[in-house]
Amino acid sequence: KSTHKSILNKLTPLNPDLDDIQIQAELYKGMNKNFVEREKTNLDTRNGVYVYWLTDNGKEYVRKVA
Numbered sequence: 001k002s003t004h005k006s007i008l009n010k011l012t013p014l015n016p017d018l019d020d021i022q023i024q025a026e027l028y029k030g031m032n033k034n035f036v037e038r039e040k041t042n043l044d045t046r047n048g049v050y051v052y053w054l055t056d057n058g059k060e061y062v063r064k065v066a
Contacts, residue, residue, distance in 0.1 A: 001051040027052055035061055 002010075004023045011018055030036030035058030040048040054062065 001053045003049050003051055007052070030054075030058060033057075 004020065004027060007027075008018060008020060008023045011023070027036055027038070030052075031038065034055055036052050037055055038050045038052045041051055042048055
């Protein structure tokens with residue numbers, strides 16, 4: 001499980017041109033294809049943070065593409 005900011009931090013060294021909006025857009029695309037799920041949690045002092053994770057379909061897709 002990761003927040004979109006932690007995903008961005010992991011991917012920035014590989015692609016410094018990425019920004020928050022691009023990460024969020026890809027996460028929403030993945031949710032529409034049932035590759036990604038999310039839930040709201042209380043990970044910090046904000047009103048809740050969404051965390052994302054790959055579904056079984058998403059893991060299978062990543063294995064095919066990689």
